[in-house]
Amino acid sequence: MSTDVVCLAEHDSPEQNGEDKLRVRKDLRCSVGDGAAFGMMVGLGETYLPAFVLAIGLGELIAGLIGSVPLVVGGLLQMVSPRAVRWLGSHKRWVVMCAAVQACMFLPLIAAACRGSINTGTVLLIASIYWGASLATGPAWNTWIGTLVPVRVRPRFFAARTRISQACVFCGFLVSGLLxxxxxxxxxxxxSFAILFGIAGLCRVVSVVMLACQSEPIPIPPKMQPHPYRRLFRELADGPGGRLLVFLVAVQAAVQISGPYFTPFMFKNLHHSYAEYVTLIAVAFLARILALPALGRLAHRMGAMRLLWLGAIGITPVSACWVFSQNFYWLLSTQIFSGVVWAAYELAFFLLFFESIPEEERTSLLTLFNLINTAAWVTGSLIGGAILYLMDTSFAGYLTLFALSSVARCGALWLLFRIPSMEVLSDTIGLRTIAVRPTGANLDAPVLPSMPDQVLEESPPPGPKETSAARTARAS
Structure with a gap:
């Protein structure tokens, strides 16, 4: 990969002097290193936090809620990121600081694993700070990385970076499961959990070092000034982006009614081993990775809107499949199907939502998107947790959640009819895998500079209502 990065840097900058070339090479290499180390941290650490909660004896409900409720803290904390960046005078400083805080959150988990006990409030607080630091870096990192990567190499670079990071996530949770x-x-x-959390923390430390080694040629890019959230809300409400967002909220809440509770169901009701658990997660994650290139080509041929329909219809029966049978091989085939349809849904949604927004507003919109997404995530998980609690976390209670989740997803489909047809230029987007979940409904964040017209392109930004097709016509 390092050779590819060097070639990318040289290809984009024949007019640059030697120092500029060296800086770009170093920045690209360090960015890849950051993505790889971050991916290992996710695979080794965060993925197994619900399993750790079960192993330490905190119960099935907390094991489900630990991967969802703390997310809302991250969604809220990132709202202060623009002010923090302005106060620090640097996106880089804010990102490095938050990443360091996230790395430190593995220390109390290591201590708890060694001691053999931790109370519910403490583990929820740790997870909340972890997620607060994680999501708070997202918008600032997107702006910063857009100033580092030359425009012409972005599609190739971010595609390569995404593949490497995803491979590290996969290797991380595979090794963890075997251990x-x-x-x-x-x-x-x-x-063993103490060992895994220790390695995960060290991986995040490596990520922090890689982030610190990258330059910051433009601390506060002029085109990336924050935009008032009220105005963004109004513009979204008037356009197709708002209808897409409403659809996302409905789908996400429906999915999370059951999503957080598959891990305790597998361990406590199906009595799966760690090997079986990691196998089911691995096949869904691998199916996502392998399907994305083909889905990108499909989006190019048939359009992102049709791909969104396919993905949305596809994810509808996934949770109900766990009601029909709990045979391991049936679940294995369900997981493969789930990985593919979730990849289609996520790719299409991100392409439609973010490319329809003027590039100078995307970072502010990502902040708003993350808040609404995490709020929907938590709302669904609390509904599911309440139902499971009322049914005494019984086997029938879990099956009720799975069936109800599919019914709610089906109900959300009617919102798609309200979304007008939209055209997009891209057929792929860079992604950062932030969390891996059992049925393929992972938490991924879009890499905004991997899309057209991001950060430093010289053409004037389109107006708020201008579509991708209009941009193409204007460019010609």
């Missing part, structure tokens, strides 16, 4: 499976046969599980 936990080995440890479970030797009564060494909590100690």
């Amino acid at each position: 936990l499976q080995w440890a479970s046969q030797r009564d060494f599980v909590l100690e």
Whole structure:
């Protein structure tokens, strides 16, 4: 990959002097290193937090809520990011500081695993700070990385960076699952969690170092000034982006009615081993990765809107499939299908939502999107948790959640009819995998500079109502 990065830097900058070339090469390499280390942290650490909560004895409801409720803290904290960036005078400083805080959150988890106990309030607080620091970096990092990567190499670079980061996520949770499976046969599980959290924390430290080594040629890009959220709300409400967002909220809430509770269901009701658990997660994640290139070509041929329909219809029956049978091989095939349709849904949604927005507003919109997305995520999980609690976390209670989630997803489909047909230029987008979930409904963040007209392009920004097709016509 390092050779590819060097070639990309040289290809884009024949007019640059030697220092500029060296800086670009170093920045691209460090960015790839950051993505790889971050991916390992996600695979080794965050993915197994619900399993750790179960292993340490906090119960099934907390195991479900630990991966959802703390997200709202991240959604709220990122709202102060623009002011923090202005106060620090640098996107880089804010990103590095938040990443360091996130790395530190593994220390109390290591201590708890070694001690063999932790109370519910403490683990929720740790997870909340972890997610607060994680999501707070997103908008600022998008702006910063857009000033580092030369425009002409962005599609290739971010595609390569995404693949490497996803591969590291995959390797991380695969290795973790094998270690936990080995440890479970030797009564060494909590100690193994301590080891995994320690390695995950070190990976985030490496990520922090890689971030700190990158330059910041434009601390506050003039085109990326914050936009009032009230105005963004009004503009969204008047356009197709608002209808897309309403659809997202409905789907996300429906999905999270059941989503957080698959992990406790697998361990406590199906009595899956760690090897079976990681296998089911791995096939869904791998199916997503392998399907994305083909889905990008499909979006190019048939349009992102049709792809969104396919994905939305496809994810509807996924949770209900767990009601029909709990046979491991049935679940394996369900997971493969789930990975593909979730990849289609996510790719189409991000393409339609963010490319329809003027490029100078995308970072502010990402902040708003994250807040609404996490709020929907938490709302759905609380509804599911309440139902599960009322049904005494019984086997029938879990099946009720899975069936209800599919019914709610089906109900959300009518919102798609209200969204007008939209054209987009892109058929791919860079992604950052922030969290991996059992059924493929992962938490991914778009890399905004991987889309057209982001940050430093010289053409004037389009007006708020201008479509991608209009931009193409204007450019010609």
